[in-house]
Amino acid sequence: MKALFIRVGVEIQRAGGPESATPPNGWIPLALAQQPAPYSFDSKLPEVGTTIFTVMSAMAAEEGALNLSQGFPDFDGPPELLERVQHYLTHGYNQYPPMAGVQGLREAVAGKVLDLYGLPADPETQITVTSGATEALFCAITAVVRPGDEVILFDPAYDSYEPGVRLSGGVARHVALEPPAYGVDWDQVRRAITPRTRLVIFNTPHNPTGTVWSRGDLRCLEALALEHGFHVLSDEVYEHIIFDGQAHQSVCRFPDLWRRSFVVSSFGKTYHTTGWKIGYCVAPEDLTAEFRKIHQFVTFTSNTPVQHGLADFLNAHPEHHLELGAFYQRKRDLFCALLEGSRFSLTPSAGTYFQLLGYKGISDERDSELAVRLTREAKIASIPVSIFYADGADHKMLRFCFCKDDRTLRQGAEILLGL
Ligand code: PMP
Ligand code: GLN
Numbered sequence: 001m002k003a004l005f006i007r008v009g010v011e012i013q014r015a016g017g018p019e020s021a022t023p024p025n026g027w028i029p030l031a032l033a034q035q036p037a038p039y040s041f042d043s044k045l046p047e048v049g050t051t052i053f054t055v056m057s058a059m060a061a062e063e064g065a066l067n068l069s070q071g072f073p074d075f076d077g078p079p080e081l082l083e084r085v086q087h088y089l090t091h092g093y094n095q096y097p098p099m100a101g102v103q104g105l106r107e108a109v110a111g112k113v114l115d116l117y118g119l120p121a122d123p124e125t126q127i128t129v130t131s132g133a134t135e136a137l138f139c140a141i142t143a144v145v146r147p148g149d150e151v152i153l154f155d156p157a158y159d160s161y162e163p164g165v166r167l168s169g170g171v172a173r174h175v176a177l178e179p180p181a182y183g184v185d186w187d188q189v190r191r192a193i194t195p196r197t198r199l200v201i202f203n204t205p206h207n208p209t210g211t212v213w214s215r216g217d218l219r220c221l222e223a224l225a226l227e228h229g230f231h232v233l234s235d236e237v238y239e240h241i242i243f244d245g246q247a248h249q250s251v252c253r254f255p256d257l258w259r260r261s262f263v264v265s266s267f268g269k270t271y272h273t274t275g276w277k278i279g280y281c282v283a284p285e286d287l288t289a290e291f292r293k294i295h296q297f298v299t300f301t302s303n304t305p306v307q308h309g310l311a312d313f314l315n316a317h318p319e320h321h322l323e324l325g326a327f328y329q330r331k332r333d334l335f336c337a338l339l340e341g342s343r344f345s346l347t348p349s350a351g352t353y354f355q356l357l358g359y360k361g362i363s364d365e366r367d368s369e370l371a372v373r374l375t376r377e378a379k380i381a382s383i384p385v386s387i388f389y390a391d392g393a394d395h396k397m398l399r400f401c402f403c404k405d406d407r408t409l410r411q412g413a414e415i416l417l418g419l
């Protein structure tokens with residue numbers, strides 16, 4: 001039988017090719033040519049969809065619902081900060097800043113970290129400004145996690161951690177925090193550690209539960225890190241939003257632990273400017289050097305006028321971050337007081353600007369279904385907490401954001417009281 005080949009060139013010659021079973025150079029079998037492999041894209045993150053924050057905020061807008069889902073204030077940053085940024089914007093500070101961030105801002109962060117936590121961090125080699133904490137988290141994970149490495153996460157876990165781990169070929173090991181206290185069971189953490197454990201990621205004050213880690217928790221983590229030699233990524237974006245006289249237990253307060261850690265924070269939370277997306281990472285010199293290798297190719301640097309404005313404001317108004325806890329504690333208290341008499345159960349948040357509400361007394365729906373239904377029918381949007389558990393554990397909790405004007409909080413509470 002005559003084997004058919006085609007030659008792909010300026011002209012495509014069908015049939016009539018050479019008779020031999022093996023084609024000469026430039027000829028390919030006709031069967032192959034006629035049936036190209038169907039194109040299909042093979043995702044690196046097949047189960048990852050759009051983040052719950054984007055989904056719920058979009059639904060709130062579409063449904064005309066009060067949006068207490070995604071965490072962002074409905075009020076502006078301090079007028080003087082806005083004025084400083086505007087000053088730099090209109091006075092020629094609009095070209096690339098240094099890759100590691102504006103010097104003055106890194107110095108201001110160094111001053112703050114020294115004053116608050118007693119850590120003498122070098123702005124040249126140990127502090128990097130990033131495009132939000134999100135970028136810092138991604139760079140830190142990418143800097144240390146190699147294929148096959150294990151990374152311990154505490155569920156409910158902020159949604160950006162695991163995708164970062166997986167994109168580096170790492171494997172997440174989840175330790176669940178259980179309601180109502182959401183405390184850490186350190187024996188369970190110990191059991192989750194293996195010789196492959198490369199990194200532990202944690203977050204205090206904690207989104208979404210509003211719990212804070214104690215000095216004892218940090219000591220346990222430090223002991224395990226020193227014994228097993230893993231790195232730590234500490235997400236401290238709510239470091240200044242902590243209530244009832246508690247002190248934030250930054251990893252910066254624990255020099256032996258910090259020696260192997262990345263500490264990440266964000267100006268978005270502190271200055272009510274989540275849309276500016278400026279954060280930073282404080283890490284020892286060797287880790288910072290590795291971190292910057294990634295940062296320089298992810299964003300290279302972050303916008304100039306905002307960095308200068310933040311530096312000025314941080315230096316001129318250290319009282320702003322010192323008073324932030326009291327500012328949000330008043331809002332938490334207002335929101336919780338307004339909910340007295342509702343059918344929700346709550347433990348007042350100890351930090352962050354999120355309040356969990358348990359709804360077992362109202363419905364037995366899955367939290368994700370209830371969040372959608374409340375957005376559509378009751379016109380109030382929240383975040384279902386099961387989304388932050390790798391196994392989807394549904395403890396019948398919704399997260400509500402209270403970084404809102406008092407009027408918005410009253411409107412929200414009125415809706416919730418009616419349920
Ligand atoms: N970590 C946690 C726990 C957060 O809640 C957020 C955002 N709200 C981030 C990181 C990201 O912060 P940024 O907006 O500065 O990227
Ligand atoms: N961290 C914010 C929250 O928890 C949202 C940030 C985002 O939308 N990526 O609501």
